[in-house]
Amino acid sequence: MSNRKIIDSLHELIQINQEGEKGYKEASENINSEELKTILYRLSQQRALFRGELEEVLHKDYRDSADVQDSLASKVHRTWIDFKKSFGSNDDEAILTECERGEEHAIQKYTEVLDGRLPNYIEEIVNQQLGLIRGSLSQIREFKHEADQV
Template sequence: MTYNEEVSKKLNDLLTRNYDAAAGYGLASEKVRSRELKHFFTLQEQERYKFGHELKKEISYYGETPDDGTSWQGDTHHAWMNIKSTLLSNNEEVILEEVVRGERTAVKEYNSIIMETTLPPSTKNMIAAHRNNILNALTRVYTEIEIAS
């Protein structure tokens, strides 16, 4: 596998993760009653969609083809989130906990790629900015969980 293919594969993994997160946030915004949470989830959905576009551009820069669509795991997670929230009367705390679980996984994936020493600084900086925004969102979700408790 060439360097460009290897980097693009890692970026495509993040791209799929962001498709999954955007879909998850869209579902979460439909399930909560709180206007504040709906707004927050909608903003996060848009931000993750923006991350996806940035990653697509970066993948194309490496001469590779960006992936399309969500992952099977993401689709399964969203289905589970839908079933779980429906069974629990769309309990906002449960939805927030599912968001935390997904975002923790995203941060781990971003950190893993950031640790890759062969990435050019521009790519590493973009990925670090995404990760930092996800960490900020995660902090906000933790705050919402404390409020809901």
């Protein structure tokens, strides 16, 4: 894979994590359950760490900055959470549904980048992060199921 494609892939993953960090932080501020507030905030911090790991590789090995902008999709996603809040339908299940959708999107993007052409050390970092994102998705689905039962 050319350096340009590696850099573009890293930018894409950095953006996904930037969006996840902001989305989880906002979700943690809008959810009713105190337990979920803590968990979602921790997921926001985790995404900041993921972003930092990828930015370090990008800067150190490719001498590239990691200045990425929010995508339109991420702004719409966070706006949806704000929309739910403003109309009083800010229930935990609805917020968890948005978190689930965000995780599915992240998994899709991570999987697309893992095509066997990244340098091994970057692929290892990406695979580790992907595994944790999949774990987060499972956890969110469990919480959503519990919220659905109430």
